[in-house]
Amino acid sequence: MTPRRKKRLSLVALVLLGVGGATALFLTAFQENLILYHSPTEVAAGKAPVDRTFRVGGLVKEGSVARSEEDLKVRFTVTDTKDDVAIVYDGVLPDLFKEGQGIVANGKLNGDGVFVAEKVLAKHDENYMPPEVAESLEKAGGKPPHSMARPEGN
Known part of the structure; x- marks a missing residue:
């Protein structure tokens, strides 16, 4: 193999190595920032990760909201009408x-x-429910309140 060909092959190998490294970094960063949704039923079944950030949603259970008198801590329960998840939030x-x-x-x-x-996100008007919450309520066999049902065709 000629020196020129060796140099060209080394350059191609370096470029491929660089592209492979950049792809690996991108995929790692993407995986770490991915936030998946889990229903209360999935959380109760142990399907939700314990060491990773994820989303959970449902209806705030009646009579479950307890506010701390010393700070902004709030405890409440979210349900999909089948299972419940206790939530603690420190903030407004x-x-x-x-x-x-x-x-x-x-x-x-x-x-x-x-x-x-x-972070806690609430619905924005009387005719909307986050799609993930509506879907998990339907899967659990529960029906969202009439004012929160998804419009037909969605």
């Missing part, structure tokens, strides 16, 4: 947050099986 809840309404929360499960929310 959205104005539209209330019992019986649909929410989606981002966070992680702690060792006790309680979901520690970093």
Whole structure:
């Protein structure tokens, strides 16, 4: 093999190595930032990751909201009418947050099986429910309140 051909082959190998490394970094970063949705039934069945951030959603169970008097901590339960998930959130809840309404929360499960929310998102009007929440309610056999049902054709 001539020196020129060796040099060209080395250059091609370096380019392929660089592209492979960049692809690996991209895929790793993408995987770490991916936030999956799990229903309360999936969380109760142990299908949700314990060490990773994910989303859980459903209806805020009536009578489950308990606010701390010392700080902004709030405990509440989210249900898909089949299973429940206890959620703890330390912060200001959205104005539209209330019992019986649909929410989606981002966070992680702690060792006790309680979901520690970093962010809580509430529905934005009377005719909307996050698609993930509506789907998990339907799978669990529950029906969302009439005002929160998805429009026909969606």
